[in-house]
Amino acid sequence: MKNKLFLYLFVFTALICLFLFVSNGNMQKAKDAKLAKLENTVTALEDSLQDSQLKVLDMQYFSLENNDDALAYYDHLELEDPSRYIADKLLETNESKGDNPLIPYEGMESDFKLNKIKILNHKWIVADFSDGKYWGELLIKYELKDDMGVDFTLIDHLLYTRTN
Known part of the structure; x- marks a missing residue:
């Protein structure tokens, strides 16, 4: 057992x-x-x-922030963020009554204003504009002066057409 x-x-x-x-x-x-x-x-x-x-x-290849050669143009101005300064100056043009003076079109739905801004280098800007329904793009040449003034010159522009 x-x-x-x-x-x-x-x-x-x-x-x-x-x-x-x-x-x-x-x-x-x-x-x-x-x-x-x-x-x-x-x-x-x-x-x-x-x-x-x-x-x-x-x-980021085409941007002022990553372009040391272009940033060297602003060394004497002691700007902490040149891109932000230039973008702010460009956005100030939106504050005028009516369409933005840099936009060569009349707004159809409302006034054309700048929306997005891409500062390419020490001379050029690409900007997007819209009136809420229609939109387009601008190529702008700019010059930052020693007195901190900025001159903007429109180089080229386009307005997208609606297909529907």
Whole structure:
């Protein structure tokens, strides 16, 4: 009787060990698969981040903030942020009553005003304008003088036509 009891305990213990061994192997395979999936996700995210950083650098290529040669023109003026100063001066032209004087079109829905401004370098600006329904773009030449005045000269312009 005692031998049968030890035999049953031994078989029961062996079955428990076999069960633990098999389930541990399955858990390890599941964890390895999950880890491989996470590694692939991390690699994809790193590639996406690198692509985004390259796009940002590409978009910043034509900007005064990243152009040391153009910024050198303003060293003697001791401006902390020349781009912001010039953009503010350009936006001040919106404050006049009626259409912005730099925009060679009359507003159809309301007055044409400047919306977005991109300062390309120490001489040129690209600006977007709109009256709420119609919109266009301007290429502006500017000159920042030693007395901190800014002269704006319209180089070219376009007004988008509505097709619908």
